[in-house]
Amino acid sequence: MAAGRPFRAASAHNRKYLAMDLGIRGRTAIVCGGSKGLGRGSAEKLAEAGVNIVLAARSQGPLEEAAGEIAQTYGVTVTPIAADVTTPDGRDKLLEAAPAPDILVNNAGGPPPGMWHQWGEDEWQAAIRANMLSPIHLITAVLPGMIERRWGRIVNITSGSVKAPIAVLGLSGAARSGLTGFVAGTSRQVAQYGVTINNLLPGQHETARIESLMNNTAREKGISVEEARTQAYAANPAGRFGTTEEFGAMCAFLCSQYAGYVVGQNILLDGGAINSTM
Numbered sequence: 001m002a003a004g005r006p007f008r009a010a011s012a013h014n015r016k017y018l019a020m021d022l023g024i025r026g027r028t029a030i031v032c033g034g035s036k037g038l039g040r041g042s043a044e045k046l047a048e049a050g051v052n053i054v055l056a057a058r059s060q061g062p063l064e065e066a067a068g069e070i071a072q073t074y075g076v077t078v079t080p081i082a083a084d085v086t087t088p089d090g091r092d093k094l095l096e097a098a099p100a101p102d103i104l105v106n107n108a109g110g111p112p113p114g115m116w117h118q119w120g121e122d123e124w125q126a127a128i129r130a131n132m133l134s135p136i137h138l139i140t141a142v143l144p145g146m147i148e149r150r151w152g153r154i155v156n157i158t159s160g161s162v163k164a165p166i167a168v169l170g171l172s173g174a175a176r177s178g179l180t181g182f183v184a185g186t187s188r189q190v191a192q193y194g195v196t197i198n199n200l201l202p203g204q205h206e207t208a209r210i211e212s213l214m215n216n217t218a219r220e221k222g223i224s225v226e227e228a229r230t231q232a233y234a235a236n237p238a239g240r241f242g243t244t245e246e247f248g249a250m251c252a253f254l255c256s257q258y259a260g261y262v263v264g265q266n267i268l269l270d271g272g273a274i275n276s277t278m
Contacts, residue, residue, distance in 0.1 A: 023257030024153075025050030029103035030094060032056045032085050032138070035066040037207040038157055039107040041244030045252035046103065047074035054079045054098040086130045091137055100145045103255045106135035107157040109209065110172035113216060119171060131158075131175035136182055139197065143190060152195035153255040156183060160203045163266065164274045168216075180266060187264035196263055198254050203270025204232060205242040238271030 029046050033039035035057035043053050047070050055070070057063040060082040067080035081097050083090035086108065111127040135156055146152025160166075161173035162180050180199060187197035204210050218228040233239055247269055253259060254267075268274060 022049040022252060022255070024103070024255060026052070027102035028052045028054065028098060028100075029105060029255065030054045030056065030098050030101045030138075030142075031105045031107070032094075033107035033109065033157075034105075035059065035063045037209065038202055038205060038244055038247050039105065040066055041248030042105050042107070042155075042157070042251040043070060043078075043248070044074075044245070045248035046105075046255060047071075047076045047078065049252050049256070050074075050076060051103065051255075052077040052079075054081060054094070054101065056081045056083055056085055056094050058082065058084050085138065086134045088137075091134070091141070095138075095141055100149075101142055102146070102149075102151065103153045103155075104138060104142050105155050105157065105251060105255075106138060108134060110159065110169065111175075112171075113168040113213065114171070115168065116170060123171060127171040127175040128178065131172060132178040132182075135179055139182075139186070143186075143195065146195045147190060147193040150194045152190075152193075153259070154195070154197040155251050155254050156197070156199045157251075158199045158201050158266070160201045160268055160270045160274055162199075162201055163268060164276070184264050191263045194260065196254070196260060198259075198262055198264065199266045200247070200251060200254070201266055201268045201270070202247060203242065203268065203273045204236070205244060205247055205269075207244065210241060236271045236273050240271065242269055242271060 029051045031039055031043040031053055034043040034055040043055055047053055055067050055078055063080045063082055067078040071078040079097055081094050083093040085091050085094060108130045110131060139154055156179060158176040158180060159172055161169045162176050165173055183197050183199055214225050214228045218225045250269060254262060
């Protein structure tokens with residue numbers, strides 16, 4: 001039998017054309033908190049799939065820089081919207097720019113770490129507003145249009161603390177658990193219209209937030225930040241933290257044509273850190 005032609009690795013120039021087609025090219029996504037971290041990773045992977053992005057964040061400068069880089073890299077339209085989506089005015093501004101999105105990625109930074117005796121009314125209200133009510137308001141704003149068009153994808157970036165409590169992240173875990181409960185029921189009501197709602201539960205990823213947590217851990221234990229990071233790596237079955245790229249890839253898949261049968265799920269991305277059978 002004659003030898004076949006050998007396969008060759010894709011060059012950097014044409015590698016992008018070998019990527020899996022997620023079937024969402026030309027659609028429009030709102031990505032909240034998209035200028036950095038997990039939101040940026042999600043926006044990048046959606047843009048790589050050919051999705052036009054309406055990118056929301058609070059700080060104008062970093063936001064415009066991120067939007068320009070994503071647009072130039074992936075050849076899609078990226079519209080930066082400087083807005084605080086935890087406020088009604090901020091959400092109105094965002095929805096005015098994208099009144100009929102096909103995809104919504106909810107993402108808001110979590111409240112600072114602490115302990116139960118440090119949290120009063122103001123801290124609880126801020127956490128619930130940012131990590132529960134704001135994403136719910138955006139979901140309920142975009143759902144009617146998605147239902148009418150018989151297609152939509154909503155992904156909420158929550159936290160692994162929803163599944164396994166982390167004492168110092170009690171504000172975040174409690175508020176995001178409220179969002180999780182809302183999604184559990186609502187997602188099953190709208191699935192018949194081709195609209196899916198799911199949650200991504202990140203563990204420790206290489207973001208600015210993990211740097212803050214590592215600094216806090218080092219200070220509390222009286223060790224260096226490098227030692228705190230080494231200990232955290234050793235405690236994770238993967239021996240490392242996650243990357244924003246692999247997180248974004250999972251987000252993009254949940255927004256794809258292939259994820260229409262994934263409904264109301266809470267998907268952990270934590271390297272196996274939470275020791276659970278289910």
